[in-house]
Amino acid sequence: MSLPLLLILLMILLAVGGYGIAAARQPGGSRRVYGATLVICVILLLLALARLLAGQGVQTLILPFGLPWLGAYFQLDALSAFFLVVVNLGGAIASLFALGYGQHERSPERVLPFFPAFLAGMNLVLVAGDAFSFLFAWEFMSISSWALVMAHHQESANARAGYLYLVMAFFGTLTLLLAFGLLAGADGGYTFGAMRAHVVSPGLAALVLVLALLGAGSKAGVVPLHVWLPLAHPAAPSHVSALMSGVMTKVAVYGFIRIVFDLLGEPVAWWWGGVVLALGGVTALLGVLYALMQHDLKRLLAYHTVENIGIIFIGLGLALAFQANLMYASAALALTAALFHVLNHSLFKSLLFLGSGAVLTATGERDMEHLGGLIRPMPWTALAFLIGAAAISALPPLNGFVSEWLTFQAILISPELPQWMLKFLVPAVGALLALSAALAATCFVKAFGITFLGRPRSPVAAQARETDLYSLTAMFILAGLCLLAGILPGLVVDGLSAAVGQLNGSALLPVQRSQPWLTLVPVTDVKSTYNGLLMLLFIGVSGFTAAWLIHRLASGRVRRGPAWDCGFPEPSPMTQYTAGSFAQPIRRVFGSILFQARERVVMPPPGDLRPARLEVEIHDPIWERGYVPVVNAVVAVSSRFNYLQYLTIRRYLGLVFGALVVLLLGMVLWR
């Protein structure tokens, strides 16, 4: 029953997009559009949640449009339902935020029509039941998000980001198209059911895996296909950035899971898991190191999405490796960790992007070097952002820690894997994961500390005002969910069980609801347990008792005075640590090799009145080594062939004739 209702709601969402064209010109039109998307997303969220908790089972629907001989297939199973929950939760919160934030939009006509369309596109990808409707919805999602990225296209950086995004999106769709073609085989059964039934030879299956990694990975931001992501995500309005980073990357993860775990069937070779695992580890570490080098708040968050995608792919890679060795109980743990992190990342990354949107509204500034001290004018935004920052840094008792803990537990049961390569790879990836978790904390001390703490570094930061109530509500709902998922992880794990079981031959983790004290027990209680609720309780009680006792028995007096700073306080806020100087030790330790970071002090000669300058030079190895040669080659080839545009008519005719002869010759030889 829920699938037709869901599709009808998606149609309404598209209609709201159509209304958005008219609404952009009316006063209060944006409120109506975002109000409508909020209501629809909440209904979709409830439907999906009900479907997820109902357990396994597939619901399908065939509609008579799409390709003439195929029709359009739609399906709803536990996996789709889980991702529908993620998408519509993000969509509802982003709409709520935009009820306030959208009022500040300079060009609403470029946002309002595409925002509902973007939401509808992401939902459609998740319920598509055949290759054609999947790819159609995927492209629809890409194009509508591209339009949102280009909302402020007057800035040349945004136009460049949009162009790069478009190129990478088409590349991704192309590889997915090829993957589906291989999955369907020569007979061309393009429905998911037919693809599941069709057995692919091991060589072709490996090719499908690689194509899916390229296609879904380029959308999700797997290194080295991530280059568009940190440019495009921040370019969009902030509530759209939250959706793109927090939610659309998850739709890409869904695409990967659907193709590799579901349509492709059981993994044939152990090295599949190894490849995904290694990519995940490299993505996690590089993502966070890139993020640490940024001083644009939104770009830092976008790079950090790359890190979290890496963590998700580490879980997926482990699950593939376990499944290839028929260790389904262990695979269930790895899959649960990955899906849990999908949910967590959608929560805290949306929260952080919304927080950066609130900062952007209040100050008009994204560059952290011009911010600072915002915790005083914007205490509530600061608190919500702090919770998000602590959650993403994997600090207990918040939710980010739980999924990383589960991933570590999955790594710790992997010595039972028989392959030698994996035995070496898994601890190395574990070290990469540990390193990126620690660096993430550094990254968010920097992001929160430089933006919200200290003294204001510019007049706009000093004159900031707290954001509106809608935006605050949206952020605090997400912050509350981060805390809830952190202290009651067992309930989340139980909720995920239907999706995990569907991908994993029905092998599951033990039921967590019935554990005493709601403790998280992934394998057995002699192996490892964690109880976030009790941690929160202990920390809360001991902290409050200490505060109460000290104020009661010792002293509660406070005197304000100027900062001490070892006796040499400097009144100018320019003497504070900046984003660049905070990251300098990390740049020196990790960046000197990876980014070829060089620091140079330019000292003018005596008598010259110019100030001395510290110049920092950072290279992006992936862009410079991987992409620039390709771009140069394309430019060189196309400028070579440029003269073809200026031929006389005789030469054109000769060219056509020559092409015909060559093709005919080819036909003859082929026969």
Added chain:
Amino acid sequence: MALMADYLVQGCQMALMLLLAPLLTGWIRWVKARLLRRRGPSILQPYRDLLKLLRKEVVLADSASWLFRVAPYLIFSALWVGASLVPTFASGLPFSWAADLIAIVALLGTARFFLALAGLDVGTSFGGIGSSREMMIASLAEPAMLMMVFTLSLLAGTTELSSVARFMSTADVGLRVSLALSLLALIMVAIAENARIPVDNPATHLELTMVHEAMVLEYSGRHLALIELSSSLKLLLYFSLIGCIFAPWGMATAGSTPGAYLYGTAIYMAKLALGGFLLALFETSIAKMRVFRVDEFLGAALMLGLLGALLLFVSRGL
């Protein structure tokens, strides 16, 4: 009744941590002073300092926010809970399952996160230098510590600290290369994380290479008392951790007689005294290193930890 007794022992453990932490700091300072041929302050001096600080008023910088005032309580409670979760005189206490070793490492991370934020809050250059360097050190020390956790849990088959301690006191352990490597890694991490020489100097204030002291420079009064107590607790936590993993002898198990608990406590304090003496000896015999040598020091710890874990992934016998 047995349950009540269990909870009582857990409470004793928490109180013991709080009481012993300043004593350990005082003991190390006294031994160091003696090794330097000074008389040194009494072992009880840290208690007196804490009481003095608690009674004084707090002088807050004008630019300090609420985070600056909340952070000491948060840091203190996170470290206190973390220290109480490490088995000291007895293993298998009623709440030992609430957090495993990975969670304890992460709790240390929570405390560090808020300390670094507090360093940035007032907006002074010293606070920034401390926070920035502390996080640089931590981003190498924490993974090294997690690698040590990997090694242990691969050996013991669990990340529960009580079970690890019980496993380590049986004869199945034997002498292993991987354990030696991870002991070395853990000691290096402990030195770095507790701001000891050669990574940082806990006794100095006006030095450009200081890390931990730079972060807490703006704290005064009861806030400073809590911060000082927290760093003592952290030191005690690392001592207990090394003790319970690598020297798990004489530990009582849950539900034993009061006599066994007392014996366990005596043994534990003897371990602390020995460990404190060794640390003081080490600190007086080595010079502090430059800040940008610390990454090599901790990189070595990370590699040792990784090597230990890798050996176990390859063969359970190593």
